[in-house]
Amino acid sequence: MILPGETLGILGGGQLGRYAAIAARTMGYRVCTWDPDPESPAAMLSDDHIQGDFLSAPLREKFLSRVSAATLEFENIPSELMNLLSQSVRLSPDPVAVMVAQDRILEKEFLNKLAIPTVPYRSFQSESEVELMHDGELDLFPAILKRSRWGYDGKGQVPVKDLTDLKAAYFQLGNVPCLLEKRISLEKEVSLILSGNPKNGYAFFPLIENIHVNGILHTSVAPASVDPNVQAVAREIALLIAERLSYEGVLTVEFFLDSHGRVLVNELAPRPHNSGHFTIDSCGISQFSQQIRVLVGAPPAVPVLTGAAAMVNLLGDLWVKGDPDFSVALSSPKARLHLYGKKEARVGRKMGHITVLDESVDLALEEALRIYRHLQTS
Structure with a gap:
């Protein structure tokens, strides 16, 4: 068990990190946050703040030198960083779990393997797969096309009502891997x-x-x-x-x-x-x-x-x-x-x-x- 007085790391500096920092300090721990924003909400209440890119090797070593364990406040932390950190300090949650939640397609596949119900969906890795969508899948419409990664608070999503809409929306979202989810009542x-x-x-x-x-x-x-x-x-x-x-x-x-x-x-x-x-x-x-x-x-x-x-x-x-x-x-x-x-x-x-x-x-x-x-x- 890590005892009070030790330093805990928080990846991300938003309001969720801010409240995690408050909780940690209330329990007697020191806090080191890492976020690209020097004025992030969590940084204001931390004992130490590392400002810069999550893929910076020097900053990673600096972070590791200061913390006994680390957690995160949002899921879009680079998996490369999480894997490297987990080799040196206790990291919660595990990188594999975060990778599943980072990617909507991986997430749906994981849930399906467990026979957990979800809305009907179809995934696309490329524009050619969108072009190959057949008439038998038209019952997915109306639907919402979502980027597989980096979407939150309604961002990276486009409502679509038919194949024509789908093709335009896929282009609008950058021709990146996407998930088409049927709109349900x-x-x-x-x-x-x-x-x-x-x-x-x-x-x-x-x-x-x-x-x-x-x-x-x-x-x-x-x-x-x-x-x-x-x-x-x-x-x-x-x-x-x-x-x-x-x-x-x-x-x-x-x-x-x-x-x-x-x-x-x-x-x-x-x-x-x-x-x-x-x-x-x-x-x-x-x-x-x-x-x-x-x-x-x-x-x-x-x-x-x-x-x-x-x-x-x-x-x-x-x-x-x-x-x-x-x-x-x-x-x-x-x-x-x-x-x-x-x-x-x-x-x-x-x-x-x-x-x-x-x-x-x-x-x-x-x-x-x-x-x-x-x-x-x-």
């Missing part, structure tokens, strides 16, 4: 966050219900308003994924609940998740504290949510006319305001969030949206 989108490893077992946070706007998470509530059987199935699937990957760390599984009552896996995130921000103020343990516990070799704590929570994302859109008026958020005894310290607000950029805790999901969400509407008009 959705009842809800939910996510499940677990943490742990094969040795110490896995602990689950409550199932979370999510609403997206323009491909970006807008609101999350917990516990999700679903049949208990849905939560049981989601846990069973998430545990199977973790066990087959010998997973170590925090893993988020995003699910679709379709109109036929099926639980389908959308995608995996090998890290804490935006939808789990409510855990910072509830559950007795946050997803970020779990991330650090697993990294240092401690067993995961058992999360307990009393009552309910609602979270609303605050995007840069709210800053278009200047700094929002946060007085209502700060005046609400049930609300918790979180700002990420980002110096530049841009449309679509995650600048912070508000969490509201209450006796029920309906009450928590009502208050969260009341505060959000005030921010929109202030």
Whole structure:
């Protein structure tokens, strides 16, 4: 076990890294972050920050000389770097698990091997494969074409309704490997966050219900308003994924609940998740504290949510006319305001969030949206 006083490394410097740094320092660890941005949100709260390209050999050696173990805050870390780091220090999660989650095609193939349900799809490695798509596959339309790698928050995705659209979209996305996913009738989108490893077992946070706007998470509530059987199935699937990957760390599984009552896996995130921000103020343990516990070799704590929570994302859109008026958020005894310290607000950029805790999901969400509407008009 790695004891307090040692230095933990965090690859990536966004808000997820920032909260991981806070959790680590609260537990008595020093923190070294590595990110190309010298003013990243995580760097502001770290003991040490390495600024530069993730593929720099000198920076890699510098990072290794300072940390006893390392984790990541987003999955798009070069696999070459992760493989090299894992040879010298404890790295959580394992590079193989991250590689699966980095690539939508690999991810779908992995899930299919486990007979885990997903939406119908077709993968393309080249333009010639797009040209060869036959009439028997037309039932995939309407669909969404997604880059296999480097897509997030709705980026790298194009809706398509037929073969003509598909060819244009494939060109638009750069003629790179892509995944064509059939659009289905959705009842809800939910996510499940677990943490742990094969040795110490896995602990689950409550199932979370999510609403997206323009491909970006807008609101999350917990516990999700679903049949208990849905939560049981989601846990069973998430545990199977973790066990087959010998997973170590925090893993988020995003699910679709379709109109036929099926639980389908959308995608995996090998890290804490935006939808789990409510855990910072509830559950007795946050997803970020779990991330650090697993990294240092401690067993995961058992999360307990009393009552309910609602979270609303605050995007840069709210800053278009200047700094929002946060007085209502700060005046609400049930609300918790979180700002990420980002110096530049841009449309679509995650600048912070508000969490509201209450006796029920309906009450928590009502208050969260009341505060959000005030921010929109202030």
